[in-house]
Amino acid sequence: MLKNIKMKRIYLDHAATTPVSKEVLEVMKPYFSEKFGNASSLHSFGIEAREAIKKARKISSKLINARPAEIIFTSGGTESNNLAIKGIAFANKNKGNHIITSKIEHPAILKPCEWLEKHGFKVTYLDVDNKGMVNPKDVEKAITKDTILVSIMTANNEIGTIEPITEIGKICKKNKVYFHTDAVQAFGKIPIDIKKINIDLLSASSHKLYGPKGVGLLFVKQDVKIEALSHGGGHEQGLRSGTENAAGIVGFATAIKLAEKIMKKEAERQTELRNKIIKEILKIKGVQLNGHPSQRLPNNVNISIKGIEGEALLIRLNEKGIAISTGSACSTKSLKPSHVLTSIDLNDEQAHGSLRITLGKDNKEEDINYLLRELPKIINSLRKINPLKW
């Protein structure tokens, strides 16, 4: 409840979504009006849309060192993941029926895997260590003659841990199994080169990168055997039928271009802010950092606070105009704490008091100072009404 609309509002939930950059919005606008053509049409209107999408494909492929023809535009990270997992499963089921993934993947990976299990596939969900790392050796051990796909995320959306995908890529290559990575949180934030790392498929999403919602991409390396899920007019190399969302795709590509330009500088700047938050927050009694201390996304802070329930903290911060998120059981439908937090061995109490702060390019040091001023006050006030000693 924001009583005063003019109240200072600080957005620290960029892992959830990001605002569309002004520049992106401007580039998109004509594709809703004068450049509205269907990219499949032969006339000038069609050509306009087609050319724009072609250019977008080129820009997008460049960021990860792929070829334009290897980029499939989709409706977002969820669709990209579904296409990767199910598309590979269906196309390669004569080769095997086994998939390897981790316990801390996004639901957009876990749910398609669970669904495949109902249709004759076998899935191994690898454990992670208490920092959220997959052990590449575990991947290697899990591979059988029936394994067709390994899917491990580039970086985790809750705790920010960056997975050892270079090692996992090597193992997959050696064992001739496809390697998919859900790069939704890492794409455009840390460098990813699909040639240096042996990646066969990669998912990305526009709205995590200051692009519009409802657009994403799946990189599919040439010659990878994959089936379409959506059949129709044969768009996107036949892998994703449906008239292209030209405005969205152009917006996404513009966002990618901007991200590429500021990636190095922003990664450094945000890492510094992140480290400052971590350092200051850990001074508060009963606070611990979740995830990896160094192998983590530049913009991610995830902590557990003893004697605090996350949703209460979230709402209290919201009253101060600060937007963050929590993995507390209270804020889920199932009343179960986040599967990521329980996978890194947090007990229910630690998950209960978890808080995620994710920075973005518009966050300034003064925003962080404001958070660091308000947070301890709220923690104190909530702890005062806690019946337990912590």
Add this chain to the structure above:
Amino acid sequence: MVFQYSKKVMKYFLRPKNVGKIKNADGIGRVGNMLCGDIMYIFIKVRIKRKKEIIKDIKFQTLGCPAAIATSSVITELAKGKTLGKALKITNKEVIKKLGELPPIKYHCSLLAEEALDEAIYDYLKKQKRKIPVLLKKKHQKILMSEKKFKKKFG
């Protein structure tokens, strides 16, 4: 999960009444929710007035979500000044009514408040070596069982 707390819930959450502990309380109710891990304590002070036992003072301490804190506050306000008999009749529905509305997923928080009050009264009657109404006894046994599971889970 997507829902929004009503203005009233927010008011009670941000400025709860009767927060704290009562030293030498006559009865203490301690409950926890198995699923989400929230914990609620209610303390009561009982005074006899015209041969009736009245809840003279009541306070709560809660570790939990905004709904848990708001419902704790409301139930203490509803119970204050009531006879034990009347206080036992306060249900979570009444608490929700006083809050205007509560997201359905948060109903269990109001149930926790009802249980905490019942337990405080149970504790009082027990300490006074008094006969416990059958219904209250049943409720107490149910709470005891879930508490065992809670302790196992949350330690």
